Amino acid sequence: MQQSELDFIQSLRQSSHYIEQHRGKTCVLYLPGELMLENEPLLGLSKDITLLHSLGLKLVLAMGASPQIDQALQAHRLDWQTHRQCRITSIEMLPIFQQAIGEVRSRLEAVFCQSSGQQNKPVSLVSGNWVIAQPKGVIDGVDYQHTGQLRKINHSAIQACLQTEQIVLLTPLAYSLTGEVFNLNTLEQACEIAKLIHADKLMIFQPSALLDGLPPALNQTQLQQFNHEPNPTNPLLERLQSLSHGVKRIHLLDQSNPSSLLLELFTRDGSGTLIFSDRYHLIRQATIEDVGGILELISPLERSGVLVKRSRERLELEIHNFIVIERDQRILGCAALYADYPHAGELACLAVHSDYRGQELGEQLLNEIEQRAHRLQLEKLFLLTTHTHHWFIEHGFVLSNPEQLPPQKQQMYNYQRNSKVLIKPLLRS
Ligand SMILES: CC(C)(COP(=O)(O)OP(=O)(O)OC[C@H]1O[C@@H](n2cnc3c(N)ncnc32)[C@H](O)[C@@H]1OP(=O)(O)O)[C@@H](O)C(=O)NCCC(=O)NCCS
Structure with missing residues (x-):
């Protein structure tokens, strides 16, 4: 037998244990807008997500669209302000947000049709008005206007979609009980949703620069210590420290590595950094x-x-x-x-x-x-x-x-x- 065949059999044997372990588990994936800029990598990612779905994982995708929104605002010559690293959404920006986010969503739906088109049962990607928002309000005297925050979520509707083997797609847009439209930060949204639906895993794609030098695993105490070290602070870890409580396992993955998702889930030591609040060992x-x-x-x-x-x-x-x-x-x-x-x-x-x-x-x-x-x-x-x-x-x-x-x-x-x-x-x- 050739070495490549032996390697294949070896890795299939190793991954079979993980396939069994992940079946039926709920996983929220945070996909930043950067992942949706180019077709080829997006198609590769959607094929991997389709594979996870066919192996029995229940998947919720929380998509971002920041670079696409930046481009759309620039095309309309509209400047935007931020406060505490959060974009302020004025009323005249809203239609541009809706259009840019709609385009990203449509692109994702198209690519999932392409990646699961050869299968007997193509993947169905569904989204809805499940996330109820409220205004972020006025902070330090600054009115965030149509930038909102999550108020509650119709998780039984989401669970019903997951039970019927559909992939749930959440966008940065959410609606208030007064019928207004709000722009939500999708990383925050992904963390909140992972908590509320008791997801087994939250997978967060990030640029490699933010992940360099991180250990393979951190518990909550180590995460706090990491944020107190005198070396330059890592803004991602700082945010996760406040957002991640109540999420069992967060996996930080390099968005520039096309294999990071499958390596993380199907190899013993993964490819990224695991932040765990349950006991890893x-x-x-x-x-x-x-x-x-x-x-x-x-x-x-x-x-x-x-x-x-x-x-x-x-x-x-x-x-x-x-x-x-x-x-x-x-x-x-x-x-x-x-x-x-x-x-x-x-x-x-x-x-x-x-x-x-x-x-x-x-x-x-x-x-x-x-x-x-x-x-x-x-x-x-x-x-x-x-x-x-x-x-x-x-x-x-x-x-x-x-x-x-x-x-x-x-x-x-x-x-x-x-x-x-x-x-x-x-x-x-
Ligand atoms: C000793 C042993 C259990 C430590 O396990 P471990 O999980 O690596 O331990 P920790 O992570 O808590 O500590 C690692 C540190 O111990 C140091 N260390 C490991 N073995 C050492 C040794 N024989 N002498 C001195 N220091 C040693 C490592 O260099 C490392 O130091 P660092 O802080 O500079 O990185 C492991 O090295 C081992 O299994 N050794 C062989 C079996 C053995 O000797 N058992 C003891 C006889 S009962």
């Missing part, structure tokens, strides 16, 4: 089903002498002492606590898969073991290590000697292996 008690995954993780470390060899039988017997860190049903790390000694517990077999080191997973496992030790009212943790004593010293352990070990453990100490002994007193709460 799960730390949990290990079960007998995890024995295979743990052995796979620790075998290379046993072979290189970093960890002491454990047989499958021993691991099965001792599995109740283990915790694991899991992502997408794969064991990325493990650790064990042996609380078999008076007032002391042994930390053992702490390991993180080599591809995932340096993301503080080791620290999270250690913290979890310490919490367990606290609950068992242990006074100290000890461990034996041949390679990793510096890491433990940096995490509050003190270099000690075999005589300080509990007597039972001293008897088993292997002087030939000559492991370093480390002890950490546990603070009483």
